[in-house]
Amino acid sequence: MAEALQNVNVLPSSNSKKRPNPNDSNRDDFVAKKPPTSNKPNWEDPVSALANARHEFGEHGGVNMSIEASATFTVMEPETLSRMFAGELGPDRDFFIYSRHFNPTVLNLGRQMAALEGTEAAYCTSSGMSAISSVILQLVSSGDHIVASQTLYGGTHALLTHFLPRSSNITTTFVDIRDLEKTKEAIVEGRTKVLYFESMSNPTLTVANIPELSRIAHEKGVTVVVDNTFAPMVVSPARMGADVVVHSISKYISGGADIIAGAVCGPASLVNSLMDLHQGAFMLLGPTMNAKVAFELSERIPHLGLRIKEHCHRALVYAQRMKKMGLKVIYPGLEDHPDHHLLKSIANKDYGYGGMLCLDMGTEARANKLMNLLQNHTQFGLMAVSLGYYETLMSCSGSSTSSELNEEEQALAGISPGLVRMSIGYSGTLEQRWAQFEKALSRLQDSGLFSKN
Numbered sequence: 240m241a242e243a244l245q246n247v248n249v250l251p252s253s254n255s256k257k258r259p260n261p262n263d264s265n266r267d268d269f270v271a272k273k274p275p276t277s278n279k280p281n282w283e284d285p286v287s288a289l290a291n292a293r294h295e296f297g298e299h300g301g302v303n304m305s306i307e308a309s310a311t312f313t314v315m316e317p318e319t320l321s322r323m324f325a326g327e328l329g330p331d332r333d334f335f336i337y338s339r340h341f342n343p344t345v346l347n348l349g350r351q352m353a354a355l356e357g358t359e360a361a362y363c364t365s366s367g368m369s370a371i372s373s374v375i376l377q378l379v380s381s382g383d384h385i386v387a388s389q390t391l392y393g394g395t396h397a398l399l400t401h402f403l404p405r406s407s408n409i410t411t412t413f414v415d416i417r418d419l420e421k422t423k424e425a426i427v428e429g430r431t432k433v434l435y436f437e438s439m440s441n442p443t444l445t446v447a448n449i450p451e452l453s454r455i456a457h458e459k460g461v462t463v464v465v466d467n468t469f470a471p472m473v474v475s476p477a478r479m480g481a482d483v484v485v486h487s488i489s490k491y492i493s494g495g496a497d498i499i500a501g502a503v504c505g506p507a508s509l510v511n512s513l514m515d516l517h518q519g520a521f522m523l524l525g526p527t528m529n530a531k532v533a534f535e536l537s538e539r540i541p542h543l544g545l546r547i548k549e550h551c552h553r554a555l556v557y558a559q560r561m562k563k564m565g566l567k568v569i570y571p572g573l574e575d576h577p578d579h580h581l582l583k584s585i586a587n588k589d590y591g592y593g594g595m596l597c598l599d600m601g602t603e604a605r606a607n608k609l610m611n612l613l614q615n616h617t618q619f620g621l622m623a624v625s626l627g628y629y630e631t632l633m634s635c636s637g638s639s640t641s642s643e644l645n646e647e648e649q650a651l652a653g654i655s656p657g658l659v660r661m662s663i664g665y666s667g668t669l670e671q672r673w674a675q676f677e678k679a680l681s682r683l684q685d686s687g688l689f690s691k692n
């Protein structure tokens with residue numbers, strides 16, 4: 240019983256009944272041809288959008304959807320199979336072929352992701368990196384060019400700097416996206432296919448001017464791809480003009496630090512092209528999400544908003560207190576953060592300013608000493624990469640998740656060697672955790688390695 244509470248269509252478009260001719264480039268279907276008439280974001284609260292999305296019930300009337308665990312699907316007549324392969328029958332009419340292609344449970348999670356991000360469709364993958372690499376390979380061909388922010392997650396930076404030029408003859412120009420003029424100049428009309436950036440950068444927490452960057456890209460026919468891993472619910476890039484939103488679901492959306500997953504959210508034409516039998520990066524590279532994983536994740540999205548609010552609340556309180564103590568804290572919720580007003584103007588109301596903060600301890604030695612005390616002496620958090628977990632996670636970015644960037648690239652990206660990135664958790668009470676932080680800091684001061692300003 241796959242029943243719809245509300246008939247909100249987040250299925251692939253009706254085009255999917257007939258797969259596009261593989262020789263047709265349908266890339267143009269989702270590139271905005273003209274600049275938006277207004278820069279005003281099309282606000283829709285993500286929690287409301289999720290509540291309005293279709294709710295799937297279980298096969299026996301269960302309040303939760305059933306898991307379609309099958310790798311393959313049977314048909315009643317032999318002709319049906321060939322009609323599915325010819326693209327006449329598809330998932331929009333409940334016809335499924337094989338789970339590397341559309342799977343009903345993964346598709347349901349995709350509907351939730353589309354509602355969260357305000358896109359027409361979405362589909363989920365086995366990791367954030369597979370979502371990012373697949374969508375880039377779908378949008379950009381050999382000889383084409385990308386303009387990207389110089390401050391990106393290390394894995395994405397390495398993909399663009401090293402892997403894609405070698406494997407696919409795809410080159411990237413990195414720019415400081417805060418400089419809109421320079422970003423515009425870097426676009427080579429006709430050759431640049433994608434403008435790629437993070438809504439809130441990893442790890443430096445700079446905020447992208449999504450409406451303006453989208454306007455600039457669209458004027459030149461360039462597709463805007465935004466990684467919103469650091470700011471789900473807080474920022475909705477597609478509602479401000481971005482064409483495609485990618486996620487590492489492994490982080491906030493999962494929240495459990497137990498699953499690696501990703502998503503591509505965008506127009507139905509893009510999702511269908513990714514699944515094309517002849518030309519689709521999802522279909523042919525096979526970054527498939529398991530249906531059991533999709534079910535697990537779909538159970539976590541309804542409380543994502545509550546979790547995000549608490550992550551953000553604690554990050555703001557700690558950042559304010561750290562600043563008062565004289566620490567060099569980077570948090571876009573602080574009034575003196577260079578992007579505070581920009582974030583305020585683009586953020587969805589009432590979620591906050593993100594759950595990540597950075598402490599610049601000056602040197603790696605001091606950063607390591609602080610993290611060691613915070614984990615092993617006071618139990619404030621855990622030394623680990625990743626983010627969005629209920630426990631606080633801490634890592635020194637320069638020597639971990641951004642180590643793919645060389646010294647010069649790290650300096651350009653604004654990553655100091657002593658930068659400690661913290662994903663603020665919500666376990667324990669706020670005051671209990673703060674006392675643990677204070678205790679570790681005074682131990683650091685006692686050791687003579689650190690003195691407050």
Ligand SMILES: Cc1ncc(COP(=O)(O)O)c(C=O)c1O
Pocket residue numbers: 366367368369392394395437441466468469486487488489499500501625640
């Ligand atoms: C901003 C950002 N994007 C993408 C990724 C890659 O995601 P995954 O680890 O799920 O492949 C990460 C991982 O750390 C990330 O921080």
